[in-house]
Amino acid sequence: MATAALRRNDTQPLTNIGDVERVGSVALGMVFVMAGLRRHSLAGRTAAAVGSALVARGVTGRCPVSARLARRLESYRRPVRVVEAMQVSVPPAEAYRAWRDLERLPRFMKHITSVTTVDGTSHWTAQFSGLPPVEWDAEIVRDVPGEVLSWRSRNDDQPLENSGSVTFFDLGPRGTGLRVEIGYYPPAGPLGQAVARLFSPVTERQVREDVRRFKSLLEAGEIPTTAGQPSGAARQGERGR
Amino acid sequence: MKAACWFGVGDVRVEDVPDPVLLNPRDAIVKVTLSAICGSDLHLYNGYIPTMAEGDILGHEFMGEVVEKGEGVRNLQIGDRVVVPFTIACGACFFCKRGLVSLCDNSNPNAWMAEKLYGYSGSGLFGYSHMMGGYAGGQAQYVRVPFADVGPVKVPAGLTDEQVLFLSDIFPTGYMAAENCGIQDGDVIAVWGCGPVGLMAIRSAFLLGASRVIAIDEVAPRLEAARRIGAETIDFGTEEPSVVERLHQLTYGLGPDACIDAVGLEAHGHSLIAAYDRVKQALRLTTDRPLALRQAIQACRKGGTVSVPGVYGGFIDKAPVGAFFSKGLTLKGGQTHVHRYLAPLLSRIERGEVDPSFVISHRIGIDEVPEAYATFERKADDAIKYVLRP
Ligand SMILES: NC(=O)c1ccc[n+]([C@@H]2O[C@H](COP(=O)([O-])OP(=O)(O)OC[C@H]3O[C@@H](n4cnc5c(N)ncnc54)[C@H](O)[C@@H]3O)[C@@H](O)[C@H]2O)c1
Ligand SMILES: [Zn+2]
Numbered sequence: 080m081a082t083a084a085l086r087r088n089d090t091q092p093l094t095n096i097g098d099v100e101r102v103g104s105v106a107l108g109m110v111f112v113m114a115g116l117r118r119h120s121l122a123g124r125t126a127a128a129v130g131s132a133l134v135a136r137g138v139t140g141r142c143p144v145s146a147r148l149a150r151r152l153e154s155y156r157r158p159v160r161v162v163e164a165m166q167v168s169v170p171p172a173e174a175y176r177a178w179r180d181l182e183r184l185p186r187f188m189k190h191i192t193s194v195t196t197v198d199g200t201s202h203w204t205a206q207f208s209g210l211p212p213v214e215w216d217a218e219i220v221r222d223v224p225g226e227v228l229s230w231r232s233r234n235d236d237q238p239l240e241n242s243g244s245v246t247f248f249d250l251g252p253r254g255t256g257l258r259v260e261i262g263y264y265p266p267a268g269p270l271g272q273a274v275a276r277l278f279s280p281v282t283e284r285q286v287r288e289d290v291r292r293f294k295s296l297l298e299a300g301e302i303p304t305t306a307g308q309p310s311g312a313a314r315q316g317e318r319g320r
Numbered sequence: 321m322k323a324a325c326w327f328g329v330g331d332v333r334v335e336d337v338p339d340p341v342l343l344n345p346r347d348a349i350v351k352v353t354l355s356a357i358c359g360s361d362l363h364l365y366n367g368y369i370p371t372m373a374e375g376d377i378l379g380h381e382f383m384g385e386v387v388e389k390g391e392g393v394r395n396l397q398i399g400d401r402v403v404v405p406f407t408i409a410c411g412a413c414f415f416c417k418r419g420l421v422s423l424c425d426n427s428n429p430n431a432w433m434a435e436k437l438y439g440y441s442g443s444g445l446f447g448y449s450h451m452m453g454g455y456a457g458g459q460a461q462y463v464r465v466p467f468a469d470v471g472p473v474k475v476p477a478g479l480t481d482e483q484v485l486f487l488s489d490i491f492p493t494g495y496m497a498a499e500n501c502g503i504q505d506g507d508v509i510a511v512w513g514c515g516p517v518g519l520m521a522i523r524s525a526f527l528l529g530a531s532r533v534i535a536i537d538e539v540a541p542r543l544e545a546a547r548r549i550g551a552e553t554i555d556f557g558t559e560e561p562s563v564v565e566r567l568h569q570l571t572y573g574l575g576p577d578a579c580i581d582a583v584g585l586e587a588h589g590h591s592l593i594a595a596y597d598r599v600k601q602a603l604r605l606t607t608d609r610p611l612a613l614r615q616a617i618q619a620c621r622k623g624g625t626v627s628v629p630g631v632y633g634g635f636i637d638k639a640p641v642g643a644f645f646s647k648g649l650t651l652k653g654g655q656t657h658v659h660r661y662l663a664p665l666l667s668r669i670e671r672g673e674v675d676p677s678f679v680i681s682h683r684i685g686i687d688e689v690p691e692a693y694a695t696f697e698r699k700a701d702d703a704i705k706y707v708l709r710p
């Protein structure tokens with residue numbers, strides 16, 4: 080450990096993360112807290128809560144997550160994997176066509192602000208609340224119309240190294256069984272890993288919400304919303320999302 | 321516009337809020353001509369349904385005139401007079417296609433909240449908490465109605481607002497509760513609760529062929545209303561012996577063929593077990609007080625059905641699951657699949673078989689809504705059903 084770690088006794092370090100990481104943790108924590116507090120939503124509150132945990136972690140120098148993860152994760156990088164499955168009441172061919180229309184994915188992918196395609200390659204821009212936009216290039220790895228579509232980011236020096244696939248199962252009269260798998264590599268180091276793990280339930284929910292919006296668009300032709308409706312609260316508009 | 325808004329437990333205020341606007345292609349805006357307060361609203365008023373937020377516009381039983389519509393709404397014209405179902409449904413998903421509209425997959429923008437609690441989410445509802453969609457409700461002068469191409473039903477000119485308003489909720493709710501009993505000619509049906517839902521269930525049970533209906537409550541004018549539409553009554557507040565024992569006697573030991581719990585999670589009682597429920601709920605050790613549901617399961621005849629239109633939100637304690645199993649009972653419940661009852665029940669009203677307006681006890685304006693909640697909550701002033709012209 081790089082710090083002059085305070086020791087309660089010789090075997091129990093009070094801190095288990097380094098100074099650089101502690102500063103980083105506080106800084107990153109603050110970003111989440113600020114971003115979280117700006118949004119009056121559950122996601123916002125979650126971000127704020129995670130942020131304050133990171134701040135506390137940095138200030139105290141103790142991280143319950145690092146303690147466990149450091150041992151397992153310091154030596155290698157594992158992708159965070161999220162799987163979502165959903166029934167959609169349209170035939171697989173139609174579901175496939177809608178997903179294959181990459182430039183229109185931002186209609187239901189909340190954090191993707193744009194996708195542009197140039198012969199075989201696509202350029203993605205994403206915006207996560209309170210953070211600067213992230214961009215990367217991706218290519219399609221497998222493309223079987225009506226059955227499967229998979230992709231990955233082009234090379235591993237990209238800021239958000241990621242890959243994914245959508246499989247379209249034929250459910251007959253019930254339409255399509257969608258299986259969506261997203262994998263991404265968090266930034267290297269225990270902090271990156273810890274943040275990624277902390278956020279993976281949030282990521283899971285984001286993926287589920289994206290897939291749910293996709294389903295609504297195909298089945299109902301629109302995405303349900305209450306954003307912009309009246310309320311008697313002094314602060315107008317919808318909380319929630 | 322003016323709207324009745326929730327601000328906390330026992331705190332409803334009429335506020336000036338912006339008029340609603342179209343947000344999606346399948347939306348319409350309805351100018352409300354008649355609206356109502358429901359027993360379900362009391363669960364919000366008393367704070368038993370989570371995820372309410374300050375300023376939420378209440379109300380889910382309303383009708384009015386179409387004043388605006390999105391490009392996706394072709395079946396309605398501006399000026400049409402419509403009743404709006406309290407369940408919001410897309411008409412196209414797995415559940416809607418089976419007529420299970422209150423389980424629609426595509427109408428709750430906050431489905432994840434309900435999924436946390438229940439595993440899966442039901443449809444969005446008007447004015448009924450954020451976990452049920454957070455939609456602004458109908459105790460207001462205007463309402464935005466999503467999926468207006470599949471929900472609202474047009475009303476024939478010959479019928480008054482009061483005759484058709486309850487197609488929005490309580491008539492279909494009472495009817496579905498009775499339908500869930502699978503009534504065969506000659507059946508005896510017991511109904512807990514003589515509020516508007518219970519009264520509609522009694523009326524519907526007779527329509528569907530019940531020979532006798534035994535209704536249970538403790539509020540005199542409500543018991544009287546039940547007797548007026550042909551029910552025998554048990555006053556659980558004063559009469560001895562217990563409700564279950566009385567039902568045993570009244571059915572010659574067989575038990576009612578089906579039991580309807582039209583009370584829900586805020587049941588009252590005077591027994592030890594009722595006190596136990598109250599204490600546990602007050603301490604937040606349990607969410608719901610299932611007194612009527614327990615009695616219904618206990619009293620029901622072997623092989624019978626327990627039908628539950630009364631709302632439950634969380635967990636129940638001391639559920640007689642042994643009785644449920646040993647007697648081979650069927651248990652049915654849920655929010656009403658309103659859409660599928662609109663056409664058949666509208667024609668029953670047109671044919672003069674039923675006039676649901678018999679439950680109305682009070683007619684008010686929107687400014688009187690806060691006071692009405694307080695009175696209705698105490699079941700004072702012989703209150704059974706409030707309707708309001710906003
Ligand atoms: N399933 C649905 O879609 C749906 C729709 C509308 C209403 N509801 C629910 O139906 C229930 C009744 O609604 P309402 O408008 O008639 O409400 P209400 O409050 O006017 O009536 C409830 C009645 O139950 C009586 N009661 C209380 N404890 C009892 C007990 N232990 N035994 C017998 N009766 C008892 C009360 O005295 C009252 O008369 C509520 O839970 C409401 O939320 C469900
Ligand atoms: Zn209601």
Ligand SMILES: [Zn+2]
Binds near residue numbers: 423
């Ligand atoms: Zn649906």
